[in-house]
Amino acid sequence: MEDKVLKIKNLSVEFSTSGESFKVVNDVNLELEKGEILGLVGESGCGKTTTALSILGLLPKNAKITGGEILFEGKNLLLLSKEELRKIRGKDIGIISQNSMSNLNPIRKIKKQFIESIRTHVDISKKEAHEIACEMLQKVNLSDPERIMNQYSFQLSGGMRQRVMIAMAIALRPKILIADEPTTALDVTVQAQILEEIDKLRKDFGISIIFVSHNLGIISQLADRIGVMYAGEIVEYGFISSVFNNPIHPYTKGLLESVPKIENAKKILKAIRGNPPDLSKKHFGCLFYPRCDYVMDTCRCKKPKLIKIKEDSMGACHLINKNSLGNKIINL
Ligand SMILES: Nc1ncnc2c1ncn2[C@@H]1O[C@H](COP(=O)(O)OP(=O)(O)OP(=O)(O)O)[C@@H](O)[C@H]1O
Numbered sequence: 446m447e448d449k450v451l452k453i454k455n456l457s458v459e460f461s462t463s464g465e466s467f468k469v470v471n472d473v474n475l476e477l478e479k480g481e482i483l484g485l486v487g488e489s490g491c492g493k494t495t496t497a498l499s500i501l502g503l504l505p506k507n508a509k510i511t512g513g514e515i516l517f518e519g520k521n522l523l524l525l526s527k528e529e530l531r532k533i534r535g536k537d538i539g540i541i542s543q544n545s546m547s548n549l550n551p552i553r554k555i556k557k558q559f560i561e562s563i564r565t566h567v568d569i570s571k572k573e574a575h576e577i578a579c580e581m582l583q584k585v586n587l588s589d590p591e592r593i594m595n596q597y598s599f600q601l602s603g604g605m606r607q608r609v610m611i612a613m614a615i616a617l618r619p620k621i622l623i624a625d626e627p628t629t630a631l632d633v634t635v636q637a638q639i640l641e642e643i644d645k646l647r648k649d650f651g652i653s654i655i656f657v658s659h660n661l662g663i664i665s666q667l668a669d670r671i672g673v674m675y676a677g678e679i680v681e682y683g684f685i686s687s688v689f690n691n692p693i694h695p696y697t698k699g700l701l702e703s704v705p706k707i708e709n710a711k712k713i714l715k716a717i718r719g720n721p722p723d724l725s726k727k728h729f730g731c732l733f734y735p736r737c738d739y740v741m742d743t744c745r746c747k748k749p750k751l752i753k754i755k756e757d758s759m760g761a762c763h764l765i766n767k768n769s770l771g772n773k774i775i776n777l
């Protein structure tokens with residue numbers, strides 16, 4: 446039996462602005478296993494949200510999927526009609542989008558929105574939907590669900606709104622949850638509580654989760670595997686322990702070095718020099734080479750392919766080709 450609940454194969458997405466098109470997601474491959482949390486990380490603008498939104502056909506109008514497949518239960522989601530996708534969205538695949546704070550309508554009570562979102566997918570009475578909603582609000586630790594149901598979103602704190610969004614996203618026990626920076630706008634205590642809830646959902650319901658974040662600390666605590674994106678491409682992919690202990694790609698190494706650690710509290714953090722490339726321009730070689738401390742001549746002219754290094758671990762860097770084990774070269 447196939448353990449993969451979702452397969453993204455060779456996904457490419459372009460945006461067009463002012464008559465010009467540029468690729469922001471290039472040939473991305475990702476697989477999500479049943480009950481696992483896959484972390485997707487990378488600097489701002491590297492294509493995490495675009496990849497996540499492609500899954501449910503939620504990209505903005507000026508975006509175009511130019512290649513690839515997204516397979517869910519044997520179906521290529523990219524070939525489904527809007528109506529077919531709408532049936533899957535919320536029921537089989539839930540999403541907490543990056544701007545979920547503004548996704549709640551401020552002029553409608555939570556109960557109206559929540560009950561409607563359930564009844565779009567299942568033919569049940571308002572009373573039954575109300576009960577499910579309250580049960581889910583309790584699941585995400587909102588202890589007085591009836592009160593929350595009767596409030597407007599602006600009457601709730603940021604953490605409460607985010608919990609409501611999570612409750613709505615999981616109310617119908619989706620098989621997959623896409624959580625795009627679900628805790629970024631929250632303070633650290635609320636953030637920790639919400640992460641705990643998300644982890645509990647996976648344990649209680651066996652939900653598979655794609656967790657998008659630029660916070661490596663969060664990913665290290667929560668995820669089983671990690672995909673590191675740079676300039677629209679996956680540059681490293683593998684189990685958390687292997688990627689964190691032995692990063693293959695200099696970009697991953699740079700990201701890890703820029704995470705604040707308590708023992709280095711007084712030291713200046715090492716930032717990755719330079720900026721990501723402008724994707725509207727043409728580039729040669731490895732997209733990371735202008736920022737890379739390990740750059741070689743090959744890197745300037747030849748693009749490295751994402752290759753398998755060991756079981757479930759991949760990297761796109763010429764250092765790997767030079768030596769079969771990249772981590773022998775890059776010692777953290
Ligand atoms: N509506 C849009 N029109 C044109 N370009 C866009 C649009 N949305 C995103 N982009 C571009 O696509 C690229 C990828 O953006 P995306 O939002 O996927 O990045 P991200 O990794 O989610 O970043 P962040 O960490 O800031 O959320 C960026 O270069 C961005 O400028």
Ligand SMILES: [Mg+2]
Binds near residue numbers: 495543625
């Ligand atoms: Mg984003």
